[in-house]
Amino acid sequence: MTEEQEVFLAHIQKKGLKRTAQRDLILNVFLRTEAHLSSEDLYHLVHREDPSVGQTTVYRTLKLLAEAGLAREVRFGDGLTHYEHHYKHEHHDHMICSNCGKIIEFYSAELEAIQDAMAAKHKFEVEQHLLRIIGICADCRRAKRHEDKLTEKSQQQIPSPSVRSTR
Amino acid sequence: MTEEQEVFLAHIQKKGLKRTAQRDLILNVFLRTEAHLSSEDLYHLVHREDPSVGQTTVYRTLKLLAEAGLAREVRFGDGLTHYEHHYKHEHHDHMICSNCGKIIEFYSAELEAIQDAMAAKHKFEVEQHLLRIIGICADCRRAKRHEDKLTEKSQQQIPSPSVRSTR
């Protein structure tokens, strides 16, 4: 039994809820991934291991994991809700590649300090903050430079797996 | 004719589009407000002045305004698309009061500099960034302090006009 599973159980018991096979499976699949999965992505992964688990249960369990402090809901602005590991993970921000959808986590203490200072200046009590830098990652920049050398005209748009233009 | 109207006309003509009464009205209503209106909010304002204008037209025109550089789409994570004035407005970030929905704009050059430095460190080419600080604004903190003094138990949740818990 991992530490996360214990946290989940404790939360479940404290709230008078029940432990079920579906919840165990969903938690395990979630723990197994390090990506910023959307609810739907996770549903597909879970569904692959047990097709009898419904979409609804995955959505509901993800909310439960967030409540238990194991997962954190992240909205990247693509219309989907993503979840990332939260238990014993320090706060961090994200850079999102608009070309390939890759997500880079980073942290800067100065950044945090300045944010807090700005909030204090406005007598604003911070509950949470979210910083998102959108652009082109190193790999895609390299690829693009290379591509530019080969052809000057043909410009292909690689569809990103997770970040969509609209919803 | 304001500067913004000229920019809009220029954009329309450059793209071979047409000037219509609806588009003029929507632009004017938009310019008249300084808030971070959601598409729906703006639709209601427009609809009040001319009930014959359809929802679709408002949505489409807002996108047009964004294209023309007059408006900027902002996603606050409440599931709605908001638009703010963009023409000759410098970049800024937002603090959002989770209690009353108020939005405070702020700017910090150091914040920008550190973000750029972090991006450079990861060889990441910045296209845009978004910083959102969520918490309790000065007014609501004051109100809450006052309320706490009066009653220790009754805690009312003032529904915020724009920021919703779920979508």
Next chain:
DNA sequence: CTAAATGCAAACCATTTGCAACGGA
């Protein structure tokens, strides 16, 4: 035995799209 959990289908809801009628240039 009882309340919680599940999963299906239907509901939601902001936004988008198809399409026939309309209207600038």
Next chain:
DNA sequence: TCCGTTGCAAATGGTTTGCATTTAG
């Protein structure tokens, strides 16, 4: 006239909810 525009209604798509059935404690 020609092509963009409009507005209705229907579609979209992620997420939520109602409800009858199942299941953990």
